[in-house]
Amino acid sequence: MKKVLLFAFTAWTIVSCDSNSKNQVVVYDTINVDTALIKLDLIAPDKNFSGILPCKDCDGINVYLTLHLDSTFNYTESKINDTIQNEMSEKTGSYSIDSDKDAGLIKMKFTDGSKLYFQLYGDTALQLLNSQMKELTTDQNTFLKRN
Numbered sequence: 001m002k003k004v005l006l007f008a009f010t011a012w013t014i015v016s017c018d019s020n021s022k023n024q025v026v027v028y029d030t031i032n033v034d035t036a037l038i039k040l041d042l043i044a045p046d047k048n049f050s051g052i053l054p055c056k057d058c059d060g061i062n063v064y065l066t067l068h069l070d071s072t073f074n075y076t077e078s079k080i081n082d083t084i085q086n087e088m089s090e091k092t093g094s095y096s097i098d099s100d101k102d103a104g105l106i107k108m109k110f111t112d113g114s115k116l117y118f119q120l121y122g123d124t125a126l127q128l129l130n131s132q133m134k135e136l137t138t139d140q141n142t143f144l145k146r147n
Contacts (some may be wrong), residue, residue, distance in 0.1 A: 116128070
């Protein structure tokens with residue numbers, strides 16, 4: 001009987017210590033990358049992003065991207081574990097952010113005519129999309145993070 005009373009008293013003490021006597025609301029801060037996307041004016045001027053993106057014929061592509069206020073960009077890439085070491089490719093072009101149809105969709109057009117698409121995630125990341133502007137189906141990283 002003493003053990004039962006001791007157990008009940010211990011349980012009651014734990015529960016009473018955990019109760020909120022002032023009826024305060026406790027809010028826990030969480031991070032959700034799928035939150036609302038940022039507006040065009042928050043991405044510019046001169047935002048830098050970097051990361052390693054998927055590659056079909058190498059271990060990855062090390063990318064550094066700078067978006068300028070005048071809707072131009074600088075894109076630098078180098079293949080990882082390529083046969084030619086330390087070869088960097090620098091490209092430029094113009095970009096637009098489609099905020100009406102698909103909020104936060106960045107359409108990049110290189111000066112050679114090729115295109116890349118990214119989805120904005122907050123003001124901290126860009127996700128590489130395929131040519132149909134959909135998420136890539138890969139186990140590799142598809143995000144560039146803001147520097």
